[in-house]
Amino acid sequence: MNKFGHLTTLPDGPFRFIALDVETAGKTVGGICQIGLCFVSESGDMQTYSVLIDPEEPFEPFNTDLHGISAETVAGAGTFPTVFGALFEILNCHSLVQHSTFDEKALTSACARYGIPMITSHWTNSVLVARQAWPELKGAGGHGLANLKKHLGLKFHHHDAGEDARAAATVVLRAEDTQGTALSHLKINRQLAFQFEDRSRR
Structure with missing residues (x-):
């Protein structure tokens, strides 16, 4: 567990979808220092996971001020190829949501x-999902997570990857409730799920 109570080991699937969020260290878009995941079951139950990454590049003060992650925070953490390699299979066989x-x-x-x-x-881009569900927010703060947090009364710590992943997943589920219909493409792929489970038993 970490300060927000996210899992540090991957839960057992399959899942309806996984929401994903990253935080970055500095000037390059690929300098990822944290990945957060929110695993959403068929019934809407959510489990969050987060992992720190050594970005192998300098941290910018602006970024650290935003998410609180610094070179000291990631000391001893795995590099991107190691961390992403461990997540690859579970991510590759699920539909993903990003804000x-x-x-x-x-x-x-x-x-x-x-x-x-x-x-x-x-x-799936949850910004586009939110625009369809709450068109009245256009020009009234927009559909970013900070404004959706206020509008929908969401409780999460913005700019923690695990928390933001959970927020993106919640936006999708709340949008489905608001519109009275589920996003049909967000479903467990039985074939892929079976393959994933089968490989994990080896």
Whole structure:
């Protein structure tokens, strides 16, 4: 566990979808220093996970002020290839949710930097989901997590990757409730889930 109570080991799936958020250290989009995941079950139960990463680049004061992560915080943490390698399989066989498209871009950039494969999962942007559910927020603070937190009464610590992943997952679930319909593409892929479970038993 960490200060927000996120898991530090991956839960057992399969899941309906996984929300993902990253925090970055400095000037490069791929300088990821934290990955947070929120695993959402078929019934809407949520489990959050977060892991620190040594970005192997300097931390900018602005970024550290935002998320509280510094070179000291990540001392002894794994590098991106190690951490992402351990997450690859579970991420690659689930639909993913991100708030905006920054997280996917950051992962793609980090994979390119280290010459490792990027996941091929389907991504859903919860900003677009929120725009459909709450169009009245356009021009009234917008659909960023900070304004949605206020509008929807969400409780989370902004700029912690695990907390922001949980917020993005909550936005999707609340939007589905508001619109009275589930996003049909966010579902457990039985075939992929079976393959994932099968591999984990080896």
